[in-house]
Amino acid sequence: MELIFEGIKKAFILIFTLDPEVMGITFLSLKVSGIATSISLLIGISVGTAVALSEFPGKKIVVSLINTGMGLPPVVVGLFVSILIWRNGPLGFLGLLYTPTAMIIAQTIIATPIVMGITVAAMQQLPKKLRLQILALGATRTQMVWRLIKEARLPLLAAVMAGFGGVISEIGASIMVGGNIKGYSRVLTTATVMETGRGNFDVAIALSIILLLLAYAINLILTHIQQRERPR
Amino acid sequence: MSTISTHTISGVPILEGRDLQVMRGGSQILDVGRFSLSKGEVLSLIGPNGAGKTTLLMTLCYLTKAFRGNIFFKGKRVGEEYPVREYRKSVAMIFQEPLLFNTTVLENVASGLKFHKVKKSSIEGIVDENLQRFGISHLKDRSARTLSGGEAQRVNLARVFALNPDILFLDEPFSALDPPTRESLIGDLEEILRKSRTTTLFATHDRIEALRLSDRVAVMNDGKILQMGYPEEVMNCPANEFVASFVGVEMILRGRVLKERDGALVASVAGHEIEAVGNYLPDEHVILCIRPENVTLSNNFSGAQTSARNIFPGVIEKITSLGLYYKVDMDCGFPLVAYVTKHSLESMSLGAGKKIEASFKATAVHVLKAKG
Numbered sequence: 001m002e003l004i005f006e007g008i009k010k011a012f013i014l015i016f017t018l019d020p021e022v023m024g025i026t027f028l029s030l031k032v033s034g035i036a037t038s039i040s041l042l043i044g045i046s047v048g049t050a051v052a053l054s055e056f057p058g059k060k061i062v063v064s065l066i067n068t069g070m071g072l073p074p075v076v077v078g079l080f081v082s083i084l085i086w087r088n089g090p091l092g093f094l095g096l097l098y099t100p101t102a103m104i105i106a107q108t109i110i111a112t113p114i115v116m117g118i119t120v121a122a123m124q125q126l127p128k129k130l131r132l133q134i135l136a137l138g139a140t141r142t143q144m145v146w147r148l149i150k151e152a153r154l155p156l157l158a159a160v161m162a163g164f165g166g167v168i169s170e171i172g173a174s175i176m177v178g179g180n181i182k183g184y185s186r187v188l189t190t191a192t193v194m195e196t197g198r199g200n201f202d203v204a205i206a207l208s209i210i211l212l213l214l215a216y217a218i219n220l221i222l223t224h225i226q227q228r229e230r231p232r
Numbered sequence: 233m234s235t236i237s238t239h240t241i242s243g244v245p246i247l248e249g250r251d252l253q254v255m256r257g258g259s260q261i262l263d264v265g266r267f268s269l270s271k272g273e274v275l276s277l278i279g280p281n282g283a284g285k286t287t288l289l290m291t292l293c294y295l296t297k298a299f300r301g302n303i304f305f306k307g308k309r310v311g312e313e314y315p316v317r318e319y320r321k322s323v324a325m326i327f328q329e330p331l332l333f334n335t336t337v338l339e340n341v342a343s344g345l346k347f348h349k350v351k352k353s354s355i356e357g358i359v360d361e362n363l364q365r366f367g368i369s370h371l372k373d374r375s376a377r378t379l380s381g382g383e384a385q386r387v388n389l390a391r392v393f394a395l396n397p398d399i400l401f402l403d404e405p406f407s408a409l410d411p412p413t414r415e416s417l418i419g420d421l422e423e424i425l426r427k428s429r430t431t432t433l434f435a436t437h438d439r440i441e442a443l444r445l446s447d448r449v450a451v452m453n454d455g456k457i458l459q460m461g462y463p464e465e466v467m468n469c470p471a472n473e474f475v476a477s478f479v480g481v482e483m484i485l486r487g488r489v490l491k492e493r494d495g496a497l498v499a500s501v502a503g504h505e506i507e508a509v510g511n512y513l514p515d516e517h518v519i520l521c522i523r524p525e526n527v528t529l530s531n532n533f534s535g536a537q538t539s540a541r542n543i544f545p546g547v548i549e550k551i552t553s554l555g556l557y558y559k560v561d562m563d564c565g566f567p568l569v570a571y572v573t574k575h576s577l578e579s580m581s582l583g584a585g586k587k588i589e590a591s592f593k594a595t596a597v598h599v600l601k602a603k604g
Contacts (some may be wrong), residue, residue, distance in 0.1 A: 133327060136293055136295060138395065
């Protein structure tokens with residue numbers, strides 16, 4: 001019992017004194033996952049929209065592949081990216097192994113199908129005639145697509161939440177391609193695993209609290225936007 | 233007729249479609265050889281569901297993906313002499329369902345203007361004007377999702393009218409509304425179209441709506457236009473059986489209100505006075521609809537007392553058998569049609585050329601305001 005109590009106490013001290021190491025780890029987590037989510041939004045929303053709005057043979061197969069990708073195990077992504085960027089692997093010359101860039105790549109691969117799958121579903125649930133109505137008001141195709149994305153903004157916010165939530169709490173890929181190097185590629189999840197292994201529960205608890213707070217804060221903001229948009 | 237001719241004088245039609253064909257799933261769903269709209273006219277497209285009305289509207293609006301044929305706008309071939317993008321900005325269309333955006337009423341009405349890249353400074357004025365036009369200024373800041381069906385359709389109309397299009401395509405905008413809501417919206421649209429003189433192609437399956445709003449009507453079925461002309465032409469002289477059965481069998485007479493007398497109005501039709509019931513002001517142009525089953529024929533000339541306010545002597549022009557009864561076409565100075573039984577036909581010895589007296593009650597006349 002004392003272990004937990006002491007741990008929590010020390011954790012709060014670490015957080016409130018803005019311990020440089022804890023802050024550095026938090027900042028890197030936000031940076032890596034934030035960039036990865038942004039890239040996945042860009043790819044996921046544009047490809048998802050294109051898939052949802054166009055008719056082509058094999059569309060059902062493509063959609064089912066995207067949906068399968070939503071459940072991609074991070075460890076598998078980590079393995080795949082590791083092989084690619086391994087020193088004598090096909091992209092080894094880039095020297096990306098155990099760098100934050102490699103983590104961003106892995107996390108982007110994890111988040112993109114999540115964003116894409118939710119985008120496809122969100123766009124397909126809009127009335128089909130809405131596209132015609134937008135064009136019938138004199139919109140160009142680009143304006144039409146943009147308007148549709150705006151119409152689907154609430155479910156797309158869910159895509160942002162799911163994508164970011166998925167990568168900030170992910171560990172398998174980050175540890176495999178990032179290597180958990182102190183002060184360089186150490187993020188909240190990888191640090192928590194390491195500190196727990198060493199028996200430094202205070203630091204591990206502090207990192208976990210920050211992780212929970214981060215996840216909560218981001219979802220709070222997005223939920224607030226979503227609720228405000230609701231009629232009545 | 234004078235009320236119509238003013239709209240259709242311009243030489244080159246504002247819109248013309250030639251050999252428009254659309255195929256879907258191996259069958260032809262649209263086949264219109266020639267179709268034209270004059271500037272400022274309102275043309276109703278009537279026909280049953282699945283007749284191809286929506287397809288024709290969408291094709292003319294350049295929204296149908298694959299179609300064959302040519303569309304001419306102000307005499308120029310769209311896609312060749314006239315850029316498609318510019319054409320699509322000159323026209324606008326709305327559908328049966330309002331399809332509003334999930335935002336405020338204000339943003340909805342402004343949305344089309346934004347697509348057209350209208351200057352921000354002028355958008356608000358245009359939006360306000362159109363909200364006022366449709367009596368929905370008080371809804372300005374409401375979310376479109378909270379509107380009733382009638383309010384939503386008003387916002388939808390305000391959204392297209394804000395674009396001030398050269399041609400407006402309305403695809404059954406009232407069919408999803410309940411009767412009182414529909415009635416008030418038709419009244420307002422009638423007024424707005426009269427003032428704005430917007431060239432409009434209006435699809436409906438309700439011929440009373442068509443009569444109220446339009447200068448000309450076109451009847452469609454199976455992707456083809458079966459007949460196109462002034463309402464009284466189409467309604468009184470249907471080109472074929474389908475048109476006849478679809479437009480109904482009422483006689484349509486055009487007239488002008490002379491005066492109101494004892495709760496009834498008197499309208500002048502081809503120099504004859506017809507009494508009817510309705511609230512119209514003297515000099516208003518009206519359409520009088522009379523069903524042939526309400527017209528009574530008699531041999532005694534103005535002898536017996538009758539409650540019928542309208543009694544006209546006339547000559548029988550033609551008698552046609554309709555199976556169980558007969559259709560009697562008469563000339564009473566204006567065309568009039570009556571239905572009689574075989575028994576009456578024989579006992580009154582009716583035949584072409586015979587002089588008779590036709591009568592109908594003032595309450596049997598359905599009065600509509602004519603476009604003018």
